[in-house]
Amino acid sequence: MNSGLSDLVRNGLDLSIRDDKLREECGVFGIFFSDPKKDAAPLVYYGLFSLQHRGQESAGIAAAHENTIECRKGMGLVGEVFTHETISSLKGPAAIGHVRYSTSGGSCLENAQPFVSHFKLGSIAVAHNGTLTNADVVRELLEDAGVGFTSSSDSEVIINLIAKNYKKGLEKALTDTIKFIKGSYALTVLTKDAMVGARDPNGIRPLCLGKLGSGDSGTGWILASESCAIDAVGGKFIRDIEPGEVVVITKDDLLSFTFSEKTRRAICSFEYVYFARPDSLMDSVDVYGARIRAGEILGRESTVSADLVVGVPDSGIPAAIGYGRATGTPYGLGIVKSKYVGRTFISPDQDMREKAVSVKHNVIGSEVRGKRVVIIDDSIVRGTTSRRLVSILKAAGAKEVHMRICSPPVRFPCYFGIDTPHRKDLISNMNSVNELCASLGADSLAFISVEGLLESIDPQSMRGENSGYCLGCFTGEYPIPVAGEGQ
Numbered sequence: 001m002n003s004g005l006s007d008l009v010r011n012g013l014d015l016s017i018r019d020d021k022l023r024e025e026c027g028v029f030g031i032f033f034s035d036p037k038k039d040a041a042p043l044v045y046y047g048l049f050s051l052q053h054r055g056q057e058s059a060g061i062a063a064a065h066e067n068t069i070e071c072r073k074g075m076g077l078v079g080e081v082f083t084h085e086t087i088s089s090l091k092g093p094a095a096i097g098h099v100r101y102s103t104s105g106g107s108c109l110e111n112a113q114p115f116v117s118h119f120k121l122g123s124i125a126v127a128h129n130g131t132l133t134n135a136d137v138v139r140e141l142l143e144d145a146g147v148g149f150t151s152s153s154d155s156e157v158i159i160n161l162i163a164k165n166y167k168k169g170l171e172k173a174l175t176d177t178i179k180f181i182k183g184s185y186a187l188t189v190l191t192k193d194a195m196v197g198a199r200d201p202n203g204i205r206p207l208c209l210g211k212l213g214s215g216d217s218g219t220g221w222i223l224a225s226e227s228c229a230i231d232a233v234g235g236k237f238i239r240d241i242e243p244g245e246v247v248v249i250t251k252d253d254l255l256s257f258t259f260s261e262k263t264r265r266a267i268c269s270f271e272y273v274y275f276a277r278p279d280s281l282m283d284s285v286d287v288y289g290a291r292i293r294a295g296e297i298l299g300r301e302s303t304v305s306a307d308l309v310v311g312v313p314d315s316g317i318p319a320a321i322g323y324g325r326a327t328g329t330p331y332g333l334g335i336v337k338s339k340y341v342g343r344t345f346i347s348p349d350q351d352m353r354e355k356a357v358s359v360k361h362n363v364i365g366s367e368v369r370g371k372r373v374v375i376i377d378d379s380i381v382r383g384t385t386s387r388r389l390v391s392i393l394k395a396a397g398a399k400e401v402h403m404r405i406c407s408p409p410v411r412f413p414c415y416f417g418i419d420t421p422h423r424k425d426l427i428s429n430m431n432s433v434n435e436l437c438a439s440l441g442a443d444s445l446a447f448i449s450v451e452g453l454l455e456s457i458d459p460q461s462m463r464g465e466n467s468g469y470c471l472g473c474f475t476g477e478y479p480i481p482v483a484g485e486g487q
């Protein structure tokens with residue numbers, strides 16, 4: 001093995017294949033047991049495992065014990081950061097956790113979450129999924145007032161604001177803070193005797209509430225980015241936290257209040273296309289069902305005569321099943337994805353990048369040989385992976401390759417917690433569908449329409465302005481004003 005390739009194998013995933021997807025920024029999870037003798041950290045550990053797909057760069061857990069909060073965090077996957085000893089050392093009946101992929105602030109331990117602040121009136125921990133659009137302004141104001149920062153993360157702004165307002169009491173400190181910040185946020189906040197969940201007024205990033213029943217695990221409350229994490233710890237999904245809602249959980253009570261004026265609901269539509277796990281229920285929509293419907297709608301909007309439909313694992317598979325059902329095209333497993341491609345960035349030369357793409361996907365030749373194949377993927381960002389998939393299908397003997405995509409063309413950046421390449425690197429921003437099809441080497445290419453995407457998520461939903469879903473990266477129309485983007 002040459003040294004470049006061995007580096008690639010040792011270090012894991014290549015920049016080009018990682019960057020060919022939009023990436024979720026973070027996942028949050030928290031447990032509050034009613035029994036003060038219970039320890040919450042072990043269950044938070046399992047909850048974070050189920051949210052690993054939302055962030056793989058760092059992980060952390062903060063637990064409230066007596067009058068203080070202890071935190072352990074590190075760079076890497078949940079299973080790498082925590083050992084039996086570190087989890088056992090986190091005592092206390094309430095804990096919050098976080099998995100992170102960086103979009104705001106660099107990838108380093110200082111920016112890993114939860115953030116913890118110890119001050120005169122107590123200790124507080126915060127875990128945040130989302131991106132604040134006014135973080136720079138708030139940070140400057142806090143710095144002018146003498147508040148020190150230890151990281152470059154926008155999330156540290158939140159904890160410093162809460163700490164600054166804490167003398168007014170927790171509820172007032174929370175409402176004053178969240179009235180001040182703008183952007184997208186799903187927050188879990190921990191104090192010595194309360195766990196808080198809060199969701200931004202548009203509900204861009206997800207957050208839901210679950211309950212632990214009686215039995216071995218004890219009774220308590222759960223906050224999670226996705227319902228799959230509630231299932232993972234044996235909890236029962238109760239409901240989504242509403243846009244603009246705060247829930248304050250203490251040992252005696254769960255208090256809910258709304259902190260914002262009524263605003264337009266704008267849940268991230270891309271959660272349903274790609275980010276969320278298919279076994280999650282998100283804002284009353286079953287994610288797997290939405291993906292199946294996307295395939296059915298693609299079949300209706302852009303059918304083509306073919307012998308086989310295959311999905312690009314993982315999120316393209318339900319859509320391929322739906323497309324097959326809608327068009328009568330036989331569904332088959334034509335593409336296999338390596339589950340063991342690592343997560344660390346490396347920047348090899350072009351030759352190494354191409355090899356890395358081959359490491360990730362391979363074709364089952366016997367399934368596609370001599371056939372007209374429809375291939376379904378969730379999105380096209382830079383085009384690197386799509387080009388490679390078309391090429392390996394043709395090399396394996398596919399007679400025709402027709403690409404169908406379950407999201408509309410991604411033409412605009414996201415400012416709300418999703419990592420997107422520069423506009424010039426979004427291949428759909430720079431090319432028409434026909435140009436893109438030629439550049440991928442496909443026999444035909446079609447994307448689901450914006451209306452089709454909305455229908456796939458919620459067949460009853462209103463369309464356009466009032467749909468209740470953010471479509472910013474497809475349409476350039478954002479639910480919150482963004483500097484430099486016309487509204």
Ligand code: SF4
Binds near residue numbers: 415471473
């Ligand atoms: S811009 Fe796109 S990725 Fe970002 S929140 Fe809106 S729909 Fe989601």
